[in-house]
Amino acid sequence: MSAISRRGALFVLSSPSGAGKTTLARRLLVESPGLTLSVSATTRPKREGEVDGADYHFVTPEGFAAMAAGGALLEHAEVFGLRYGTPRAPVETWLAEGRDVLFDVDWQGARQLRGSALGADVASVFILPPSIAELDRRLRARNLDAPETVARRMAKARDEIAHCPEYDYVVVNDDLDASAATLRAILAAERARRARLTGLDAFLADLT
Numbered sequence: 001m002s003a004i005s006r007r008g009a010l011f012v013l014s015s016p017s018g019a020g021k022t023t024l025a026r027r028l029l030v031e032s033p034g035l036t037l038s039v040s041a042t043t044r045p046k047r048e049g050e051v052d053g054a055d056y057h058f059v060t061p062e063g064f065a066a067m068a069a070g071g072a073l074l075e076h077a078e079v080f081g082l083r084y085g086t087p088r089a090p091v092e093t094w095l096a097e098g099r100d101v102l103f104d105v106d107w108q109g110a111r112q113l114r115g116s117a118l119g120a121d122v123a124s125v126f127i128l129p130p131s132i133a134e135l136d137r138r139l140r141a142r143n144l145d146a147p148e149t150v151a152r153r154m155a156k157a158r159d160e161i162a163h164c165p166e167y168d169y170v171v172v173n174d175d176l177d178a179s180a181a182t183l184r185a186i187l188a189a190e191r192a193r194r195a196r197l198t199g200l201d202a203f204l205a206d207l208t
């Protein structure tokens with residue numbers, strides 16, 4: 001009997017800064033076996049507590065430019081004047097192994113991934129804050145940025161939210177446990193998509 005297997009999914013999360021994407025992504029990685037995080041390259045300085053190679057690959061502007069020019073990035077974009085991009089090679093390896101890959105990218109990255117050769121396997125989720133006031137509160141509570149940076153992130157948040165209609169799913173991150181459960185459910189449903197299965201025709205032919 002032929003086996004049914006499936007191609008790996010590109011599970012893309014975007015949100016305005018402070019809506020809880022990093023928190024939710026970390027939970028999903030722990031709670032959903034078989035999901036691997038795409039670690040982005042960035043020219044942003046490392047924050048306290050971040051680990052090079054785990055949170056990001058922290059690179060110089062020259063290093064980033066060389067990666068982009070050499071085709072080593074699957075997508076890349078500028079956010080807050082800093083550069084962010086997805087290294088291509090690990091993603092291609094994981095997908096070929098049938099693993100699902102989680103991407104924490106902005107709307108520009110999500111758009112490029114949807115438009116790429118891998119676009120058919122993209123499932124995208126936009127995480128919204130319950131309100132703009134709550135987003136402001138979370139950004140301040142996180143206490144990672146100077147006050148003027150918080151103001152800049154709030155302005156950028158409105159831009160990011162405007163792209164929410166481009167996504168397959170929208171999760172309002174009010175209660176963290178409920179949002180994490182919704183993300184697990186979306187991933188589980190995406191894994192069962194018929195269009196993602198390979199070997200289905202041969203399997204069905206064997207049945208007849």
Ligand SMILES: Nc1nc2c(ncn2[C@@H]2O[C@H](COP(=O)(O)OP(=O)(O)O)[C@@H](O)[C@H]2O)c(=O)[nH]1
Binds near residue numbers: 016086
């Ligand atoms: N296009 C793209 N965006 C990225 C990538 N990595 C991170 N980002 C986005 O860049 C923005 C800023 O990220 P970061 O500096 O970590 O701050 P955050 O707002 O606290 O998550 C977020 O919207 C991320 O989703 C990437 O590889 N490509």
Ligand SMILES: Nc1ncnc2c1ncn2[C@@H]1O[C@H](COP(=O)(O)OP(=O)(O)O)[C@@H](O)[C@H]1O
Binds near residue numbers: 015021023
């Ligand atoms: N559902 C939630 N309720 C309350 N606080 C939250 C929730 N989700 C995330 N947070 C908090 O909001 C802040 C921003 O979350 P973070 O994951 O860093 O956001 P992002 O990656 O989208 O910038 C953090 O302090 C985080 O603990």
